[in-house]
Amino acid sequence: VGSGFVISPDGYLMTNAHVVDGADEVLVTLPDKREFKARIIGADKRTDVAVVKIDATGLPAVRIGDVNRLRVGEWVMAIGSPFGLDSSVTAGIVSAKQRDTGDYLPFIQTDVAVNPGNSGGPLINMRGEVVGINSQIYSRSGGFMGISFAIPIDEAMRVSEQLRATGRVTRGRIGVQIAEVPREVAESIGLGRSQGALVRSVEPASPAEKAGVEAGDIIVRFDGRPIEKASDLPRQVGNTKPGTRSALTVF
Numbered sequence: 001v002g003s004g005f006v007i008s009p010d011g012y013l014m015t016n017a018h019v020v021d022g023a024d025e026v027l028v029t030l031p032d033k034r035e036f037k038a039r040i041i042g043a044d045k046r047t048d049v050a051v052v053k054i055d056a057t058g059l060p061a062v063r064i065g066d067v068n069r070l071r072v073g074e075w076v077m078a079i080g081s082p083f084g085l086d087s088s089v090t091a092g093i094v095s096a097k098q099r100d101t102g103d104y105l106p107f108i109q110t111d112v113a114v115n116p117g118n119s120g121g122p123l124i125n126m127r128g129e130v131v132g133i134n135s136q137i138y139s140r141s142g143g144f145m146g147i148s149f150a151i152p153i154d155e156a157m158r159v160s161e162q163l164r165a166t167g168r169v170t171r172g173r174i175g176v177q178i179a180e181v182p183r184e185v186a187e188s189i190g191l192g193r194s195q196g197a198l199v200r201s202v203e204p205a206s207p208a209e210k211a212g213v214e215a216g217d218i219i220v221r222f223d224g225r226p227i228e229k230a231s232d233l234p235r236q237v238g239n240t241k242p243g244t245r246s247a248l249t250v251f
Helices: 152-166 185-187 206-210 230-237
Strands: 005-008 012-015 024-029 035-044 049-053 073-079 088-101 107-110 122-123 129-137 148-152 178-179 196-200 218-222 248-251
Touching: 005 152, 012 152, 035 152, 073 129, 107 129, 129 152, 148 152, 178 230, 196 206, 218 230
Parallel strands: none
Antiparallel strands: 005 012, 012 049, 024 035, 035 049, 073 088, 073 122, 088 107, 107 148, 122 129, 129 148, 178 196, 196 218, 218 248
């Protein structure tokens, strides 16, 4: 059992990829108790976003909010089916933005109560707009411990548009293995502070090798955008269409 929400009146719904992963059949139950068999349009495990379609029209769709306007300390609500208790609403505040958990996306961290069954449900601001998809919790016991993570809705919508268009997500790559830049290294080579992505190795015949990137280089900008930490690079590269020419700034 998971949750989801309607993103267009013609029956497209968004949920988590892990909610539909391995499913032989997907059943969607609406708040008015109507049930529909759904087909999976596409799922992207890396971002944990999935789009499913039901044969219905005139559905009330959610309003999409602006994640950039979301502030730490702002009140938000989650709607979902924790432990199968459908249409449960829980509330809390935004604890942090751009929280790096080692996954592909930076998450919105909240203290909204999220439990098994909430996955794929919307995180909603006080204007009634969806700002995220409730996706994960931090827990030592398996139950809620006051820390939950939501996928920012702007990232999720970008993924959903590709899933709806082609059924899969295409990402750019440059062919480097990277690591964080330790503070001692940054100071000793004159970089000043710990920033950028340290290149540990370069794949033979990759775009990076053809451009002259070598192991030991530190990538500090991609297409003019700063790389503050190593995880920024795969996100920015991944969001770039394959075949695009991009400028790297290397220390």
